[in-house]
Amino acid sequence: MFCYQCEQTAGCSGCTGKAGVCGKKEDTARLQDQLTGALIGLARSTDGNEWALKDSTAAIVVEGLFATLTNVNFDNEALQRLIDRVEEEKARLIPDCAVCASPCGKNNDYDMEKLWTADEDIRSLKSLILFGIRGMAAYAYHAAVLGYKDEEIHRFLYKALFAVGMDDWGMDELLPIVLEVGEVNLKCMAMLDKANTETFGNPEPTEVTLTVEKGPFIVISGHDLYDLKLLLEQTEGKGINIYTHGEMLPAHAYPELKKYRQLKGNFGTAWQNQQKEFADLPAPILFTTNCLMPPKASYADRVFTTEVVGYPEMRHIGEDKDFTPVIEKALELGGYGENREFHGINGGSKVMTGFARNTVLSVADTVVDAVKSGAIRHFFLVGGCDGSRPGRNYYTEFVRQTPPDTVILTLACGKYRFNDLDLGTIGGLPRVMDIGQCNDAYSAIQIALALADAFDCGVNDLPLSMILSWYEQKAVCILLTLLHLGIKDIRLGPTLPAFISPNVLNFLVEKFNIAPITTPEEDLKAILGE
Structure with a gap:
């Protein structure tokens, strides 16, 4: 097997052999690759066929991509059933392909070994696309459960899968699609946000x-x-x-x-x-x-x-x-x-949640006034995935050491490193505000855009820093969304993704100034200029 899609991949380079760090066995990894290759074949079958873009096809693609996320499906029989469904759907779309006298090869399933052994820069860009749409598919799946779908998102999933299967495409063709993953994921998170709030109401503290x-x-x-x-x-x-x-x-x-x-x-x-x-x-x-x-x-x-x-x-x-x-x-x-x-990892017996955009923006004037008066000096978005690799206590110590005139916004499971800390309040608001799940990065983005509008500046000009932790593929699509929005100076940890090649990393550093975390003390000093 070969898998390097999560942060804890063996040796920070890739899981090989009989099992992955996540517990996925070799035969399961092989089936997930086979499922991905079949999804690429299905995406090829939809190319140019408007009549093929039906909910049934999209549902299979979304579910298939979701099933290949880390820590989702370890059941070989379930994965084989998914593969069979993909092949049946492809046969429905192109019923005469299997008996064609002159096979064109355009609808063939893709051999994922070609991806894992490709030139490292091509492999890196295709991995960003593939892992990004796997995360996006999870959000699309949750929205669909509530009855919310978007054909534009489905079309892009086909387009992205098609790109992963193109062996003659280079950086010029692939790089725009990498950034498009971020653009379309923003729409997907907006759709899920609408689905959740219209179904369950706006979150309350x-x-x-x-x-x-x-x-x-x-x-x-x-x-x-x-x-x-x-x-x-x-x-x-x-x-x-x-x-x-x-x-x-x-x-x-x-x-x-x-x-x-x-x-x-x-x-x-x-x-x-x-x-x-x-x-x-x-x-x-x-x-x-x-x-x-x-x-x-x-x-x-x-x-x-x-x-x-x-x-x-x-x-x-x-x-x-x-x-x-x-x-x-x-x-x-x-x-x-x-x-x-029971208690959190820092000894707290309770936690707070519910500080989504509706709550924060309802007191936007208070927040803006606090910034102008100097009561709030800086905002930190400290969020993302948690994991067990050593070094993640960085996020606990970073939040603990933030000055009392700063605010910490957080989301996803990374917050468990510090969400039971009592760091006091500013202007009646707790200094640590949990925005929600990983997909609620949409709320965080809307808060940032609203603050930028209030101060008549760009998001990169705000007293706002993003300190992100990543583990799996939903973090990848969120990162690509932030890059699509042009957000710079993101600090990422605890390690950089194994699937990002040196050349692709250099591009991200030069264009977006993305950087690995160092120590809480050094990063706080660099951010606050102390």
């Missing part, structure tokens, strides 16, 4: 406890808010409490979700700690998106998956969304005999 009450409960992990809503509906009146985990934390801020009294709090910290935190959990865990690690034997009997998530021999909740098996397991296990108080 909400304090979330880390205490688990006695009695039966269910932990739900991932990003899919609709799965949480269905679970809340099905557990109403059953004496079962619901606790979020990982990226599901921001769900507590949505009015249409927080109205359910059994939505009690948040359990655990970031995704990479689950194998330890779930070991003795007297409750089932439902995984809805890409947060799954190979379950340990100590809790494997309590793991349930749904949507695209899959793991061999784990119980999967299908399209009927009947969570009865999860509910029955919760009642069987019974939960804790008395209330259990």
